[in-house]
Amino acid sequence: MINANIVFSLSGFNDTTTRHRVTLFSLTLLCYAVICFVNVALIITIILDEKLHQTMYIFICNLCTNSLYGTAAFYPKFLFDLLSNTNVISYTGCMLQVFVIYTYVAIDFVILTVMAYDRFVAICRPLQYHSVMTKHRVVLLMCYSSLVPLFGQIVVMIMTSKIELCGTHIEKLYCENWSIIKLSCSPLTTNNIVGLMLIFFYFSHDLFVFCSYVLLVKSALKSRDNWSKFMQTCVPNLLCLLNVTVVLFFDLMYARYGSASMSQSVRNFMAIQFLMIPPILNPIIYGLILSQVRCSFLKLCRYSRQVKGLG
Numbered sequence: 001m002i003n004a005n006i007v008f009s010l011s012g013f014n015d016t017t018t019r020h021r022v023t024l025f026s027l028t029l030l031c032y033a034v035i036c037f038v039n040v041a042l043i044i045t046i047i048l049d050e051k052l053h054q055t056m057y058i059f060i061c062n063l064c065t066n067s068l069y070g071t072a073a074f075y076p077k078f079l080f081d082l083l084s085n086t087n088v089i090s091y092t093g094c095m096l097q098v099f100v101i102y103t104y105v106a107i108d109f110v111i112l113t114v115m116a117y118d119r120f121v122a123i124c125r126p127l128q129y130h131s132v133m134t135k136h137r138v139v140l141l142m143c144y145s146s147l148v149p150l151f152g153q154i155v156v157m158i159m160t161s162k163i164e165l166c167g168t169h170i171e172k173l174y175c176e177n178w179s180i181i182k183l184s185c186s187p188l189t190t191n192n193i194v195g196l197m198l199i200f201f202y203f204s205h206d207l208f209v210f211c212s213y214v215l216l217v218k219s220a221l222k223s224r225d226n227w228s229k230f231m232q233t234c235v236p237n238l239l240c241l242l243n244v245t246v247v248l249f250f251d252l253m254y255a256r257y258g259s260a261s262m263s264q265s266v267r268n269f270m271a272i273q274f275l276m277i278p279p280i281l282n283p284i285i286y287g288l289i290l291s292q293v294r295c296s297f298l299k300l301c302r303y304s305r306q307v308k309g310l311g
Helices: 015-019 021-048 055-071 075-082 091-124 126-132 135-161 177-181 189-220 224-257 264-275 277-289 291-310
Strands: 007-010 088-090
Touching: 007 091, 021 055, 021 075, 021 277, 021 291, 055 091, 055 135, 055 277, 088 091, 091 126, 091 135, 091 177, 091 189, 091 224, 135 177, 135 189, 177 189, 189 224, 224 264, 224 277, 264 277, 277 291
Parallel strands: none
Antiparallel strands: 007 088
């Protein structure tokens, strides 16, 4: 790699960040602890309860695992930077951070789309559900939700690694692809086109979900049972997808068209919101709205208390 010896400085850290270093460290650590707790709690609940060993809950488990994967690329490094006087990152570390964060976001999008497809089959074609959502198809959908984003990001990373850079200051709290491209010595039309194509590809999943939900609502209105299923299992999926879409849309708009006159604190929040809001809200939404998950979690808590009491 032509830039292997470069060390980037993260200029998202300003005087305010430095002044409130201890407070920010405490709040960030608390936020990361909450993310880890709610996601791990949901994963363990699904794994331990055999009643939850169903397609929908397997996808929810994947969603929570992906949240742990994506946030692990940001929070430990950010916490270390809050305690350090020099906020730098190596070229290799920067590229790895970009790869993990971008694949995390892309996988989130695809998993939520796959879950919408699963609910569409369950409500609109209930008699054919088990013949359509076979183990083989579930494995294929899981591979699709992981391998397609990984392949797309590998292509982007190969293209980015060939860029000759004329700067080392990244105007964020972490590394991201657009910030690296802006440091290029020359315009990169091809990289921008590929990036826009990938953005369009992932946001087109929203269009698929919207169309499927129109059909779902039509089907759900035909019977009280279908409407109950829709409210129980589809609403959480829709809320999570809207959550991820809105948060990511604001981040993309800020990265490309954000005003330099905006305060650094606001820009920092805009930059990390998709690493903070969806990983916390997604498992909480599913845990609260899905009665089976909620009951299983409460049962697990009661059992653990009983075990402690016997000990």
